Every structure is written in C-alpha cells, then in structure tokens.
Amino acid sequence: MKHILIIIATLMTAHLAHALEVGEQAPCVELNQIAADGSEAEHCIRDRKVKGQPVVQEYFSVTCSDCFDSFALMNPLSKELDAKATFRMVTVDRDEKEVRAFLSQNKSLISHEVALDSERTATKVYGVTQTPTIFVLNGKNVIVYKHVGIVTEDSAAKLKEAILSNQ
16 A cells, blocks of 8 residues: 555656646746836736747746856846847745845846746746746747756857747
C-alpha cells in the first residue's frame, strides 16, 4: 500500500509540474499588476497593449541574483522593442510588502508593470520552476520562445529574433 501511495503521489506531482513549451497555447491568468508609478490593475498577463504584438513574460524573484544580472540585458531590449512587443514581469515572490519595497528601491531596474504571483497561480500554470524564466507569445497566444536561466547576450539575441519574427 505504501508503494502505491508513493506512485500516486509521484504521478500527481509530475502532472502538476508540466512546464509549458514552445508550440503550446498560453493560458490567460489574471494577476494583480503594479505599474511603475505604483498603481494597480488586475488583468491577464498575456494581454497586449496593441493587438497582434508579441508578449514577453519574464518570471523573476526579488531574491534572485541571476534575475538581477538578466535585467542588465532585458531592460535595454524592452526599451528598444517597446513598440514591437508588450513586456510583462511576473514576480514569484509570496511577500507583497517585500516586492513593493524592492520595486520602490529599484525603479531603474524595472521599466514596466510587474504582476504579483504571490499565490503562484501563473507559476504553476506555466510550469515555472526556476527564475528567471522567459516566454514569448505570438499574436495567437502560442509560445514561440522559452528561455530558462540567466539571460546572456546570445539568449537576448534569440529573444529579440523571436519577437521580431512574430510581428
């Protein structure tokens, strides 16, 4: 009986840990967004400012040093491609006060809205297990690019190509 319970638990965990991959449809997950000015609004993290634009979802944590290193490449890229893509940051941190303090103290690092995923809803749905993780969605909300781990110049170039080729 003990072995059966272990097998069932393993199967259930494996099912919950499914990570979305390139080619899969990205679901809409409603999260509370914090704009750069501190204002809030709830909306789907895959929404676009302009229809047809790719959406870049960047999952991060306020305690992730690889995320900070990635910001150095992602922020200039998001400014360069602001008219061609909608960039969304999603924090996986559970402590909203800690996130707000981080955003307040690091305004130069974050140039667009940050979605609070304190309940880890999107993190679970998208199967994010490590930060940073980045998804690019095309105009039909299909994942066309995924990157897990620190953003390098090579991965930033691939990300840029995924955005530009999905206009």
